Amino acid sequence: MKKWVYNFGGGLNEGRADMRELLGGKGANLAEMALIGLPVPPGFTITTEVCTYFYAHDRKYPDGLEEQVGAGLARLEEASGRKFGDPARPLLVSVRSGARVSMPGMMDTVLNLGLNDQTVGGLAEASGDPRFAWDSYRRFIQMYGSVVLGVDHHRFEDIIEHVKLDRGVSEDTALTAEDWQEVVAAYKETIERETGRPFPQDPREQLWGAIGAVFGSWMNPRAITYRKLHDIPADWGTAVNVQTMVFGNMGEDCATGVCFTRNPSTGENVFYGEYLVNAQGEDVVAGIRTPQPISEALAKPGEVSLERAMPEAYAELLRVREILERHYRDMQDIEFTIERRKLYMLQTRNGKRTAAAALKIAVDMAHEGLIDRAEAVRRVNPASLDQLLHPTLDPKAPRRLLAKGLPASPGAASGIVVFSADEAESRAAKGEAVILVRIETSPEDIHGMHAARGILTTRGGMTSHAAVVARGMGRPCVAGAGSIVVDYGAQTLSAGGQVVRAGEVITLDGGTGEVFLGAVPMQEPQLSGDFATLMEWADGFRRLKVRTNAETPLDAETARKFGAEGIGLCRTEHMFFDPNRIGAVRQMILAHDEAGRRAALEKLLPFQREDFIALFRIMAGLPVTIRLLDPPLHEFLPHGPQEIAEVAAAMGQDPAVLERRVAELAEANPMLGHRGCRLGITYPEIYEMQARAIFEGALAVAAETGNPPVPEIMIPLVGIKRELEITREIIERVAEQVFAEAGRRLTYSIGTMIELPRAALTADAIAEVADFFSFGTNDLTQTTFGLSRDDAGKFLPFYIEKGILPRDPFVSIDVEGVGALVRIAAEKGRKARSQLKLGICGEHGGDPASIAFCEEVGLDYVSCSPYRVPVARLAAAQAALGQAVDRTA
Ligand code: ADP
Numbered sequence: 046m047k048k049w050v051y052n053f054g055g056g057l058n059e060g061r062a063d064m065r066e067l068l069g070g071k072g073a074n075l076a077e078m079a080l081i082g083l084p085v086p087p088g089f090t091i092t093t094e095v096c097t098y099f100y101a102h103d104r105k106y107p108d109g110l111e112e113q114v115g116a117g118l119a120r121l122e123e124a125s126g127r128k129f130g131d132p133a134r135p136l137l138v139s140v141r142s143g144a145r146v147s148m149p150g151m152m153d154t155v156l157n158l159g160l161n162d163q164t165v166g167g168l169a170e171a172s173g174d175p176r177f178a179w180d181s182y183r184r185f186i187q188m189y190g191s192v193v194l195g196v197d198h199h200r201f202e203d204i205i206e207h208v209k210l211d212r213g214v215s216e217d218t219a220l221t222a223e224d225w226q227e228v229v230a231a232y233k234e235t236i237e238r239e240t241g242r243p244f245p246q247d248p249r250e251q252l253w254g255a256i257g258a259v260f261g262s263w264m265n266p267r268a269i270t271y272r273k274l275h276d277i278p279a280d281w282g283t284a285v286n287v288q289t290m291v292f293g294n295m296g297e298d299c300a301t302g303v304c305f306t307r308n309p310s311t312g313e314n315v316f317y318g319e320y321l322v323n324a325q326g327e328d329v330v331a332g333i334r335t336p337q338p339i340s341e342a343l344a345k346p347g348e349v350s351l352e353r354a355m356p357e358a359y360a361e362l363l364r365v366r367e368i369l370e371r372h373y374r375d376m377q378d379i380e381f382t383i384e385r386r387k388l389y390m391l392q393t394r395n396g397k398r399t400a401a402a403a404l405k406i407a408v409d410m411a412h413e414g415l416i417d418r419a420e421a422v423r424r425v426n427p428a429s430l431d432q433l434l435h436p437t438l439d440p441k442a443p444r445r446l447l448a449k450g451l452p453a454s455p456g457a458a459s460g461i462v463v464f465s466a467d468e469a470e471s472r473a474a475k476g477e478a479v480i481l482v483r484i485e486t487s488p489e490d491i492h493g494m495h496a497a498r499g500i501l502t503t504r505g506g507m508t509s510h511a512a513v514v515a516r517g518m519g520r521p522c523v524a525g526a527g528s529i530v531v532d533y534g535a536q537t538l539s540a541g542g543q544v545v546r547a548g549e550v551i552t553l554d555g556g557t558g559e560v561f562l563g564a565v566p567m568q569e570p571q572l573s574g575d576f577a578t579l580m581e582w583a584d585g586f587r588r589l590k591v592r593t594n595a596e597t598p599l600d601a602e603t604a605r606k607f608g609a610e611g612i613g614l615c616r617t618e619h620m621f622f623d624p625n626r627i628g629a630v631r632q633m634i635l636a637h638d639e640a641g642r643r644a645a646l647e648k649l650l651p652f653q654r655e656d657f658i659a660l661f662r663i664m665a666g667l668p669v670t671i672r673l674l675d676p677p678l679h680e681f682l683p684h685g686p687q688e689i690a691e692v693a694a695a696m697g698q699d700p701a702v703l704e705r706r707v708a709e710l711a712e713a714n715p716m717l718g719h720r721g722c723r724l725g726i727t728y729p730e731i732y733e734m735q736a737r738a739i740f741e742g743a744l745a746v747a748a749e750t751g752n753p754p755v756p757e758i759m760i761p762l763v764g765i766k767r768e769l770e771i772t773r774e775i776i777e778r779v780a781e782q783v784f785a786e787a788g789r790r791l792t793y794s795i796g797t798m799i800e801l802p803r804a805a806l807t808a809d810a811i812a813e814v815a816d817f818f819s820f821g822t823n824d825l826t827q828t829t830f831g832l833s834r835d836d837a838g839k840f841l842p843f844y845i846e847k848g849i850l851p852r853d854p855f856v857s858i859d860v861e862g863v864g865a866l867v868r869i870a871a872e873k874g875r876k877a878r879s880q881l882k883l884g885i886c887g888e889h890g891g892d893p894a895s896i897a898f899c900e901e902v903g904l905d906y907v908s909c910s911p912y913r914v915p916v917a918r919l920a921a922a923q924a925a926l927g928q929a930v931d932r933t934a
Pocket residue numbers: 086138139140141142153154156288289290291292325326327380381382391392
């Protein structure tokens with residue numbers, strides 16, 4: 046006969062903590078606590094396999110279950126010296142659901158099961174307290190009535206209110222045994238009226254009713270939704286725990302409480318929790334009475350800690366805390382009850398915690414010798430570090446909500462509202478903190494986004510331009526706040542009747558998507574202390590190097606501060622959008638011939654050189670990968686008649702000429718058009734100028750500091766070996782010229798992005814002329830799937846919701862498809878050239894799952910935006926260590 050029931054407590058322990066799949070988390074840990082000698086009221090667990098059987102067999106129970114539950118009950122009767130349904134000494138139990146992972150949406154616990162019109166008398170007798178007995182009985186009917194029989198809980202609350210009104214009292218505690226007796230009578234009447242059947246008096250019927258309700262709740266809509274949201278398979282099933290009751294509500298020497306072995310929001314090593322004297326189960330969280338703190342150290346004036354109220358029970362609890370932490374080697378979230386001064390443990394589990402607490406607890410526990418450093422590194426979710434690297438709103442500060450959008454990029458920012466990128470830049474230059482507010486953003490807004498402390502858009506999703514760029518820059522961003530109306534003409538934004546004018550202050554919380562009126566006080570991020578310690582440990586375990594994507598000195602400096610080991614991608618076109626240079630860029634584009642282009646490029650050269658010098662100083666001695674011009678030229682030209690007229694006037698050009706050139710350069714499909722190395726091959730003078738700027742800049746820094754960077758010049762969008770050969774020749778020629786002029790040489794390398802399937806498939810040929818490959822996985826994803834990211838918003842979310850794709854391939858690398866190309870290119874490339882350096886520079890370079898893939902394929906480095914550098918360092922360490930565990934909330 047298959048075993049469906051596992052006993053715990055009372056000297057018979059058949060389960061263990063590692064049996065959570067079979068026993069659910071609650072049952073497995075109850076067994077484990079009993080096993081290590083902690084005081085656990087005896088009980089038994091009906092396995093998750095029964096739940097699975099139940100649904101596979103038309104809601105029927107397997108053979109043998111009834112007998113095994115009966116035997117379990119008999120054991121509880123023996124252990125407690127009470128009998129189920131015995132009017133004199135009744136056994137009472139709780140029926141508790143417990144899935145493998147804690148799951149809101151499941152049936153609530155039923156306490157005091159086994160009470161009926163007879164046994165209530167026995168309980169009154171045994172406790173010497175009829176009021177307690179009738180209160181327990183009415184609680185039982187209320188819980189059973191609402192969670193098992195489905196009677197609306199308001200019905201019960203109304204009855205209590207009615208009785209209180211009748212007696213002229215306002216507190217539950219003022220009701221007497223007779224009052225509760227009256228409540229019970231009214232409850233039973235209500236149940237009979239609502240369900241058409243009297244309240245079940247037979248304890249066995251009650252028990253099976255509750256067991257059936259737990260299994261039934263596995264498929265209720267709330268539970269199904271929760272499972273869907275958290276990727277919990279339906280076939281896991283839930284277990285049911287039946288446990289002997291202990292009473293925290295039998296008088297002033299009784300209590301019940303919940304606590305964490307450490308502070309779950311700060312991680313501080315203090316016993317943190319709450320309790321109530323003379324209370325049962327969920328009274329502590331129900332908010333009817335104000336719970337008191339567990340430890341004296343946390344008691345405020347007027348509060349009575351458990352430490353003071355019940356010193357022996359507290360001492361015992363403290364001992365349990367110590368044992369549990371040593372045993373589980375992690376912070377525990379525990380539930381306990383004190384019956385007549387004796388402590389009973391009712392639950393323990395690894396406690397949920399904030400990112401800050403996860404970090405502190407991991408580091409502290411390693412220092413305390415509870416875990417080793419590798420384990421500490423495994424325990425912090427890299428993605429959660431994001432929360433710690435940005436200023437956050439002071440949780441205690443008052444605030445006035447204006448609107449809510451999407452939490453597009455974490456961090457908080459306050460500043461004055463501006464509605465254009467140019468104004469953002471000019472006011473920021475004067476030292477003002479600005480929030481750039483746009484309906485949506487485009488590449489022309491980049492400088493304003495950079496200058497702004499935060500970005501707010503009213504349109505667009507989590508992968509809109511604003512969201513992606515803001516995350517890359519580490520700017521807090523609330524995107525798609527649809528309830529806000531922006532009026533550029535009037536220079537106002539409004540929401541819910543509130544109007545905010547340009548120049549007035551708002552605050553964004555990019556972590557929640559909230560927009561507040563006025564300035565909300567902030568807390569600065571802590572990059573020292575525990576954070577630094579954990580990062581240092583992580584660095585000791587990782588193999589992958591971590592670089593950053595950066596094109597401004599600010600980004601480069603931030604990234605260095607976060608531990609970047611060089612630049613993996615410097616996008617030179619961002620430098621072209623700067624207002625000082627865009628004129629010369631446009632002049633180049635409008636030129637009729639090579640001579641005209643060269644003249645314009647001549648003007649750009651000093652700017653580019655200065656850009657590189659600034660970056661090279663910061664990245665002294667480190668590799669700096671610079672990608673030569675990539676986007677199609679029309680991106681630099683104005684659009685629309687008004688803008689064309691303005692630009693033409695500024696350039697002293699005929700608007701008609703400009704308009705014609707804009708029309709000439711227009712492409713049906715710019716992503717696949719005249720861009721990348723195709724530009725460099727058709728207009729070699731552009732790449733010549735950029736190469737010259739790079740070499741001259743590097744030599745200047747070498748002369749200045751004696752510590753030059755190692756430029757790695759990267760050619761975008763190569764699909765054919767010959768393309769790289771041609772561009773390589775251009776660069777080598779310029780290098781020789783510059784070195785001859787300077788009379789000094791420099792180490793540098795030339796490589797390519799791999800962002801087209803053809804490049805990946807012919808990587809062996811390409812590697813013959815490449816010193817390195819950098820996987821541009823944004824474009825590689827677009828070209829592998831044959832989808833344009835800018836147009837994917839119409840179907841990609843649907844695909845993910847329907848499970849056609851498991852996740853957004855722009856967030857986490859598509860290992861099956863895009864990953865296969867990366868693997869092929871890495872293998873072929875290394876076969877052709879064993880020293881070939883391999884890296885990744887798409888946004889995936891900062892995504893922990895993608896980083897694990899990079900580790901597996903054996904890339905040399907990942908490159909990501911500055912604020913993701915610590916995330917990548919930790920993720921790389923975890924990838925090297927193997928499986929990580931997330932304990933954050
Ligand atoms: P949840 O999963 O919602 O926490 P639990 O099954 O843990 O539900 O129970 C809810 C409350 O009832 C908790 O406070 C718990 O400590 C209390 N409780 C459960 N079983 C017993 C019992 N046998 N004796 C006393 N209190 C109990």
